[in-house]
Amino acid sequence: MTLSVLEPAAPAAETVSQRLSLIGRTRAGLSDALAEIGIPEKERRMRVGQLWNWIYHYGVRDFAEMTTIGKGLRGALSERFTLDLPEVTAEQISTDGTRKWLIRMASTGPRDRGAEIECVYIPEVDRGTLCVSSQVGCTLTCTFCHTGTQRLVRNLTTEEIVAQLMVARDRLGDFPNRSAPGGAFVPKDGGRFVSNIVFMGMGEPLYNFDGVRDAIDVISDNEGLSLGRRRITVSTSGVVPQIGPLGDQMGTMLAISLHAVRDDLRNELVPLNKKYPIAELMEACRTYPGLTNAKRITFEYVMLKGVNDSDAEARDLVRLLKGIPAKINLIPFNPWPGTKYECSDWDRIERFSEIVFRAGYASPVRTPRGRDILAACGQLKSETEKLSARARLMLDQDDAAAA
Structure with a gap:
């Protein structure tokens, strides 16, 4: 593992008046930017197309x-806007090639030090996710998830979601005729660039529905970043009212963080289940728009020793998913400091997988990636809490001084 940390300069007091970046904007957002600098409406569509391509x-x-x-026009744009990416304040590289970036978003004013989130790149033989x-x-408090121990600060904007892909492509040298800082580390064989996106990082995507939807529109546009919607997976812990609209408005692949087959246990592991119990969640899955054998729902099931990994629970899982085109991702639990859970033994995971597989469901066991840098599933937790605490202390001091 290697770790590099860059300490950013403190944001200037006049941050709010600084030029805004066009990175991550939708076509409508770019049109608004052109309107700000006086480009006539009849000319904007063409100019938006040019900006989009570049x-x-x-x-x-x-x-x-x-x-x-x-x-x-280039001069007018540069006077009002930038093409800056969010700042990568830390980069960690796992022994398996997984990369985790701690990304600081732009400050919105003197009282905002810039939100920080984590983004992970997983290189594989046939894809880069x-x-x-x-x-x-x-906003959720799933007891087995490290991210769930961190309080919700806010939703990311559409621009901030898209910017994570832009940062990754920039760091990997994944744009035409551009190399990564220090040279691209991925081989130019077409198999290790960003080819797939999963909304499985920090946060519940369906509680930021509009931001995620608009970001997917940008990411999937075939004249730009050009990632097909079949290569984009949105994972939810079970926000039932938004699952249908997800299929209608986004048309992506769907993943469900299930982890239990009984309401009493799922209430403990995924407290959202108290609001949307398993029966309601399964009905939303059965009626998911576009659901076919070619577009199956992925059910994520973290393997917790002595908690949800018995033969009986494997058979109950099969019964629960009956009639739903599905595959089950079995996820060995990834430990994090302070957790009360342990990963199921390997033979127990294999036995669980065998029962599910014999019932006719694909049941791959996900290979843990990036465990040594806390980049694996359920381990993401940025430095936002500590930074926010520092920021609150500084603001308290500022307020006290002003008083």
């Missing part, structure tokens, strides 16, 4: 590189 296909970081746009966050912290 920002999202080529990943340029300087308006001067946009050679198909006139010098005057980026695990993105949708919230700063998490």
Whole structure:
């Protein structure tokens, strides 16, 4: 494992008046930016197309590189806006190649030190998967999840969600004719760049529905970042009212953090179950728009020793999912400091998987990735809490001085 940490300078007092970045904006957002600098409405659609191509296909970081746009417009854009990415304040590299970035978003004013989130890149032989966050912290309190011990700060904006993919591609040298800082580390064989995205980082995506939906529109646009919706998976702990709209408005793959087959146990592991019990969740899954054998729902099931890993629970899981095109991802529990849970023994996991597989369901056991840098499933927890505590102390001191 290697770790690099960059200490950013304190945000200036005039942050709120600084130029805003165009990174992560929707087409409508880019049109609004052009309107701000006086571009006539009849011209904006063409200009939006040009900006879109340069920002999202080529990943340029300087308006001067946009050679198909006139010098005057480039100058006007650079006076009002930037193409800055959020700041990577720490990068950790696992022994298995997994990379975790601690990303600080831009400050919105003198009382905002900039929210921090974690984003993880997982290189595999046939794909490169980026695990993105949708919230700063998490509104849920799943007892086996490290992220769930961190309080919710706020939803991420559409721009901040898209920016995580932009940061990853920039760091990996994953834009045409651009290399990563220090040189790209992924081989140019087409198999280890960002090809898939999972909304399985910090936060509950369906509690930030509009931000996630608009980010997916940007990410999946075939004239820019061009990641197909079948390569995007949105994972939810079971926000039942939003599951149908997710299928209707986003059309992505769906993953359900299930982890238990009885309400009493799931109430403990996933407290959201008290609001949306298993029966309601299963009905929402059965009626998920576009559900077919070719577009199955993934059910995530973390293996907790002596808690949810018995043969009886494996058979109950099969009965519970009857009639739903599905696959079950069995996730060996990834320990984190202070947890009360242990990972199921390997032979127990294999036995559980065998029962599910013999019933006709794919039941792969997810290989833990990035455990040594706390980047594995359920381990994400940024430094936001400590930073927020420092920020609160500084603000308290500022307020006291002002009084």
